[in-house]
Amino acid sequence: xxxxxxxxxxxxxxxxxxxxxxxxxxxxxxxxxxxxxxxxxxxxxxxxxxxxxxxxxxxxxxxxxxxxxxxxxxxxxxxxxxxxxxxxxxxxxxxxxxxxxxxxxxxxxxxxxxxxxxxxxxxxxxxxxxxxxxxxxxxxxxxxxxxxxxxxxxxxxxxxxxxxxxxxxxxxx
Numbered sequence: 001x002x003x004x005x006x007x008x009x010x011x012x013x014x015x016x017x018x019x020x021x022x023x024x025x026x027x028x029x030x031x032x033x034x035x036x037x038x039x040x041x042x043x044x045x046x047x048x049x050x051x052x053x054x055x056x057x058x059x060x061x062x063x064x065x066x067x068x069x070x071x072x073x074x075x076x077x078x079x080x081x082x083x084x085x086x087x088x089x090x091x092x093x094x095x096x097x098x099x100x101x102x103x104x105x106x107x108x109x110x111x112x113x114x115x116x117x118x119x120x121x122x123x124x125x126x127x128x129x130x131x132x133x134x135x136x137x138x139x140x141x142x143x144x145x146x147x148x149x150x151x152x153x154x155x156x157x158x159x160x161x162x163x164x165x166x167x168x169x170x171x172x173x
Contacts, residue, residue, distance in 0.1 A: 046078030050118065050156040054125075055163030057147050060137045068098075069133040069149065069163050070126035075118045082154040083116040083124075090147050092138030099131050110134075118153070128168070141165045 054072040075081055086095045097113045116131060118124050126132050133149075141147070145165040150158050 048075050048079045048081035048118070048120075048153070048155050049077035050075055050081055050153055050159055052151055052159050052161040055149060055161045057135065057141070057163040057165045058168050059141060059143055059165050061168075064137060065092075066134055066136050068128065069135050069147075070128070071133070071149075071151065071161060071163070072126070073118050073124040073151070075120060075122060075124075078120060079155065080120050081118045081156050083118060083151060084114075084154055085152045086133045086149055087152065088135065088147060088149045090138060091135045093136035095136070096134045097131070098134045100129055115154070143167055 051074045052071050053074070055069065056071075057069040058067045060067045069086070073083065083097070086097065088095060097116060099111050099113050101109050101111070113131070116124065124131070143165055146162045147165060148160065149163055150160050152158050
């Protein structure tokens with residue numbers, strides 16, 4: 001071995017190495033400190049907290065093959081969530097999300113929707129004149145029956161809720 005091939009730390013090489021490492025270490029420290037303060041003050045986007053209440057299912061009339069269900073969905077968390085679908089073992093087929101829009105005083109149009117946003121700190125109240133759940137009729141439901149539904153959310157997962165069967169126009173429905 002010759003002395004030429006040996007690497008020797010000099011004061012200049014050490015200084016240059018430390019200065020080169022100082023910038024990324026300082027940037028990481030500032031970023032970590034900023035994120036820590038952001039989290040400590042509760043602004044870091046806590047997860048969505050979804051609650052489902054006020055489940056109602058319209059009593060089918062006559063020979064109807066489908067009816068409508070309504071829920072109040074509240075997001076008290078710090079992130080938006082999205083309702084993807086609704087399921088029920090007690091329904092007679094595939095359940096769909098639907099949006100009704102009044103065309104004239106006596107007619108409405110129905111449009112199937114694939115998902116519905118649930119904003120941060122807000123409630124989504126389903127209604128006959130807005131968003132609802134179209135449920136295929138299975139069997140003979142009677143007013144007062146409780147039907148189990150599962151609402152599936154993008155971030156919160158599955159949330160179970162019971163809907164009471166009511167006559168249209170009853171209890172504000």
